[in-house]
Amino acid sequence: MTxxxxxxxxxxxxxxxxxxxQRDQAERLRKYCFHNNVxxxxxxxxxxxxxxxxxxxxxxxxxxxxxxxxxxSLVLFTKWDRFSRNAGDAYQMISLLRKNGVNPQxxxxxxxxxxxxxxxxxxxxxxxxxxxxxxRALNVFYGMRKAKKEGRIMGTPPYGYINRSMEDxxxxxxxxxxxxxxxxxxxxxxxxxxxxADHVRVLMNKREGRSITRNTFITAVRNTVYCGKxxxxxxxxEESFFIxxxxxxxxxxxxxxxxxxxxxxxxxxxxxxxxxxSNEHFPLRGILTCPKCGSNLTxxxxxxNKKIYYYYHCNSKCGFRYQAHIVNxxxxxxxxxxxxxxSVKDILKKLLLDNYKAFTGSLDDKxxxxxxxxxxxxxxxxxxxxxxxxxxxxxDDYREIKSKGKLESDKLETELSCLVxxxxxxxxxxxLESALNAIGNVSKLYKHGDIQIKRAIASSIYPKxxxxxxxxxxxxxxxxxxxxxxxxxxxLEQKKNRHQIVKNSDVGQVIPLGFEPRTxxxxx
Numbered sequence: 001m002t003x004x005x006x007x008x009x010x011x012x013x014x015x016x017x018x019x020x021x022q023r024d025q026a027e028r029l030r031k032y033c034f035h036n037n038v039x040x041x042x043x044x045x046x047x048x049x050x051x052x053x054x055x056x057x058x059x060x061x062x063x064x065x066x067x068x069x070x071x072x073s074l075v076l077f078t079k080w081d082r083f084s085r086n087a088g089d090a091y092q093m094i095s096l097l098r099k100n101g102v103n104p105q106x107x108x109x110x111x112x113x114x115x116x117x118x119x120x121x122x123x124x125x126x127x128x129x130x131x132x133x134x135x136r137a138l139n140v141f142y143g144m145r146k147a148k149k150e151g152r153i154m155g156t157p158p159y160g161y162i163n164r165s166m167e168d169x170x171x172x173x174x175x176x177x178x179x180x181x182x183x184x185x186x187x188x189x190x191x192x193x194x195x196x197a198d199h200v201r202v203l204m205n206k207r208e209g210r211s212i213t214r215n216t217f218i219t220a221v222r223n224t225v226y227c228g229k230x231x232x233x234x235x236x237x238e239e240s241f242f243i244x245x246x247x248x249x250x251x252x253x254x255x256x257x258x259x260x261x262x263x264x265x266x267x268x269x270x271x272x273x274x275x276x277x278s279n280e281h282f283p284l285r286g287i288l289t290c291p292k293c294g295s296n297l298t299x300x301x302x303x304x305n306k307k308i309y310y311y312y313h314c315n316s317k318c319g320f321r322y323q324a325h326i327v328n329x330x331x332x333x334x335x336x337x338x339x340x341x342x343s344v345k346d347i348l349k350k351l352l353l354d355n356y357k358a359f360t361g362s363l364d365d366k367x368x369x370x371x372x373x374x375x376x377x378x379x380x381x382x383x384x385x386x387x388x389x390x391x392x393x394x395x396d397d398y399r400e401i402k403s404k405g406k407l408e409s410d411k412l413e414t415e416l417s418c419l420v421x422x423x424x425x426x427x428x429x430x431x432l433e434s435a436l437n438a439i440g441n442v443s444k445l446y447k448h449g450d451i452q453i454k455r456a457i458a459s460s461i462y463p464k465x466x467x468x469x470x471x472x473x474x475x476x477x478x479x480x481x482x483x484x485x486x487x488x489x490x491x492l493e494q495k496k497n498r499h500q501i502v503k504n505s506d507v508g509q510v511i512p513l514g515f516e517p518r519t520x521x522x523x524x
Contacts, residue, residue, distance in 0.1 A: 003039045004074035005061070005102075006030070009046040009082045022047075025078050032076070032107045041072040050085040051133070053093055065100045073101060080106045080122070081129035090126045148230055151246035159183055159212055159220050160250060173247050178208045180250055183220060187251050190221060191258045194459045195452065197221065203452075221263065227256035239403060242410075253414055281310040281324050283454035284331060287462070290314040291469035299324060312468070322470055331458070334473065335443040338461070345436050352432055370416045374409055381405045 008025045022045055033040050048055040061075075075097065077083050083104060084090035094113075097104055103113070109125050111118040144154045153173045157163050160180035161173040182204050189200045198214055205211040212220070224231055224242060228249030234240040279285070282299030290297055293314060301308040313321030384401040387393035438445060446457050458466075467474040 001037065001039050002074060003041045003072045004033060004076045005041045005072045006033075006043045007046070007058075007061075007075055007077045007082065008044065009048065009050065009055075009077070011047065011049045025082070028078055029076055029107065038074070038076075050081065050083070050129070052086065053084070053089055062096075065097070065102055073103065075102055075104050077104070077106055079108050080125040082106070084126060085129040085133055087123060087126040087130055145232070145235065148232055149243060151230060151243060153225060153230065153245065153247060158223055158225050159210070159216065160226070161247065175248060175250070179210055182207050183226065184250050186217075187221065187226070187255055187259050190262055191255055192456065193262050194456045197263060221259055224256065226250045227253045229253070239399065241406075253417070257411075257414060280451050281328075282312065283328065283451050284312070284458060284466070287455070287458055287466055288312060288327070289465045289467045290318055290320050291467055291474075292320050293318045294467075296465070297468070322468070327468060331473070332443055332446055335446055335457070335461075338439055338442050349432055349436060353428065367416060370412050374412050374416070377405045377409045377412070 006026065006029045008022050008029070010022055010025070026043065030040060032038070042061075044057050044061055046055050046057045048057075053059075065072075080090075083106065084093065094104055098113075105111070106125070111122055111125075113119070113122075147154050152171065153161070157173040157176075160176060160183040162176040164172055164174045166172065185207070186200050186204045189195070189203070190197050197218065201212070201214060201217040204217075220226075225245065225247070226249060228245050228247070229242045230245045232241050232243055279299065281301070284297075285299045286296055288297040289295065295314055295318065297312045297314055297320075299310065299312050301310045303309075310324035311321045312324050312327055381402055384393060384398050384405075388395065388398040442457060442461075446454055449457070462475050462478060464475055464477040
C-alpha cells in the first residue's frame with residue numbers, strides 16, 4: 001500500500017487575504033488519500049512563505065528522508081503553489097526528492113512526471129504564483145513611490161512622528177511628543193559639536209520619551225524627513241531627487257545641513273572632539289593634550305586607602321599625569337581673565353556693534369553673489385540640455401552635468417535662504433547683551449555648570465586642543481571674539497591701573513596673559 005506524507009502550508013498574509021486554512025487543506029488531502037487507497041504517513045504543517053525552501057518544518061522533513069528513516073513514497077499537497085512559488089528552486093527540490101525515493105504531487109493539479117510534456121504544465125503551475133508575487137510586489141513598489149512623490153511618508157514613521165488617518169482614510173504622520181522635542185534637542189546639540197553624536201543619544205535617552213539604539217539614532221539624524229524633505233531614490237531613467245513633504249518639519253534645513261557637516265567631519269577642526277564620558281571629574285577630557293607626545297589626555301581614578309584620586313594622564317608609555325582637581329581649578333582661574341567690569345561692557349558692546357554693522361553691510365553683496373551663482377548654474381544646465389537634445393552631448397555627460405549642477409544649486413539655495421532668514425530674525429543687540437553677560441561671568445558659569453556646560457565653554461573659547469604641561473596652558477588658536485575681548489580688557493585694565501602704557505592702539509598685537517600662545521606675537 002502506498003504511503004504518503006501530507007504537506008500543508010499557509011502563510012499568515014495568505015490566510016488573512018485569501019481565506020486559506022490548514023484545516024481545509026488537511027481535509028481535502030485526507031479525503032483524496034481515502035478515495036485512492038493511500039495510507040497517510042506524517043502530516044507536516046508549515047506557517048511560512050513559499051518564496052524559498054528555507055522553511056523550518058520542510059528542512060526537518062528533508063533531514064528525515066535523507067536518513068532513509070521515512071517509509072513514504074509520496075508527498076502530497078493541494079496545489080503546486082503550496083509547494084513553491086519559485087520555479088528554479090522548485091525544479092531543484094523535485095530532483096532532490098526523487099533522488100531520495102519521494103515523488104511530489106499536487107492533488108488538484110496532478111502531473112505525471114514520466115510524460116515529458118507535463119514538465120511544461122509544471123512550469124506554468126510554478127511560474128503563475130511567482131508572476132503573481134512579482135506583480136503584487138511591483139504594484140506595491142510603484143504605489144509607495146507615487147505616495148512619496150505626493151509628499152507622504154510610507155511605512156513606520158521616524159522617531160518623533162506617529163501614523164494618523166484622516167476621515168477619508170488618507171494616511172499621514174503627525175508630531176509625537178515628547179519624542180519630537182527630544183530629537184529637536186539632539187539635532188541642536190550635535191550641531192554645536194561639543195560632544196560626539198552617540199553621547200548626545202545617551203543623554204537624549206535619559207530624557208522623557210522612548211529610548212532608541214545607536215543605529216536607529218544615526219539613521220534618524222541623517223533622515224531629511226525632519227527638515228521637511230523626502231528622498232526619492234533613483235529608478236531606471238529617473239534620477240534621485242528630494243521633494244517637499246506634506247508633514248510638519250521639526251527642524252530647519254540649515255540646521256539639518258549643519259548637523260550633516262558635523263557628522264561628516266567637515267567641521268572637525270572647529271571643535272576638540274574626542275571621546276566623552278559623563279564623569280564630572282574630567283570636564284576637559286578630549287580637550288587637553290600631552291606636552292610630551294601630543295596625544296590626547298584621558299582621565300581615570302586611582303583608589304587609595306580612604307578615597308579615589310582622579311588624574312588626567314597620557315598613555316602608559318608616556319607616563320605624564322596630573323591631579324584632575326588641580327588642573328580643573330587652574331583652568332577655572334584662567335577663565336577669570338575674560339571677566340570685565342560693567343563699565344567695560346558698554347565699550348565692548350559699542351565696538352562689536354560697529355564691527356557687526358560693517359560686516360552686515362556686505363551681506364547684500366553676498367546674497368547677490370549667491371543669486372548670480374545659482375543663475376549661472378541654471379544657465380549651464382539649460383545649455384547642456386540644448387546640446388543633449390541636438391545630439392551634441394552624450395546622455396551620460398548630460399546627466400552628470402545636471403546632477404552636479406542640481407547639488408550645487410540646492411546647496412546655494414539653502415545658503416541664500418539662511419542669509420535672508422538671518423537678516424530678518426537676528427536681533428544683534430539682544431545677542432550681544434546675552435553674550436557679554438555670559439562672558440563677564442564665564443568663570444562662575446563654568447564653576448557651577450554641569451559637564452556639558454563646562455565642555456561647551458571650553459570648546460567655544462578654545463576651538464583647538466589645549467596643551468597642559470603641569471604649570472600652564474598653551475593653545476594654537478583662541479576664538480576670535482573671545483581673543484579680542486581678552487586683549488581689549490587687558491589693555492584697558494593696564495591703562496586704568498597705569499601698570500603699563502600701551503603705545504600701540506592695535507590691541508591685536510598685545511600678547512595675552514594666562515594661556516600662552518605658541519608664537520611670541522599674535523597675528524590678527
